[in-house]
Amino acid sequence: MPPTESVLTDELALEIARLGIVGESSDIGTLRRVSELAPQAVPGCAGATSIRWAIPDDLDEGPEPLASAASHPDLAEITDRQLARRHGPVFEVVRTRTAVSSDDILTEARWPEATTDMLALGLRTFSTTPHVKEPVLVTLTLFGVSPRALARGQHALASLLVAQSSNAVSNTLQYGSVHRTAVQLQEAVEARAVVDQAKGILMHALGCDADEAFAELRRISQTRHVKLTALAQRIVGDQGLVERDIDHTVD
Structure with missing residues (x-):
């Protein structure tokens, strides 16, 4: 089989599909897995790095990396150097949202510092692909050890990988947001329930209506400097506190 043909086995296809499953991994775990x-x-790919970026509200602001991962420690090191310089091909990709590549790094003149680092590792070609799924931007960089090792036909597969990884991170963020909202709503419902129970106890103890009971709860809460929910929990937990709290605040 020619080296430019992709070998997408059933097992590999399953692994790529699993990238998009919510809860399978953290964003760092997803970046590491797509790099691996x-x-x-991708035939001709000797290693890869992936980066998650913050999407600035102001287009004049520079891109900000949030997390990164690499298939090899040496690739992580040269990526960290590029990020520290805040200049190089990956920054060009993030700014333009357009893939960039070099068939032969030895003849590449656009990013001398970054390409010097690559050549020092024996790399001769690279390709960086972006994918945006608000609010997530992920870049995937593929490296090869011989010129033109990354054929143009492999860019589609690289796009699939980076799209799946950004979707996974985006889905995880959305799941986390929805989960936090659900927890907050549940806590609000539980707080409302315990306040209603405390109101019922006060209504029975004082012979008043619901509005008067709630007003009494607020009065005791403010007098004792205790949160309303905490006071309601105390009343529900020990109904004997009702008369004592009321008597103390009346004196």
């Missing part, structure tokens, strides 16, 4: 899968999925 790229050399397996």
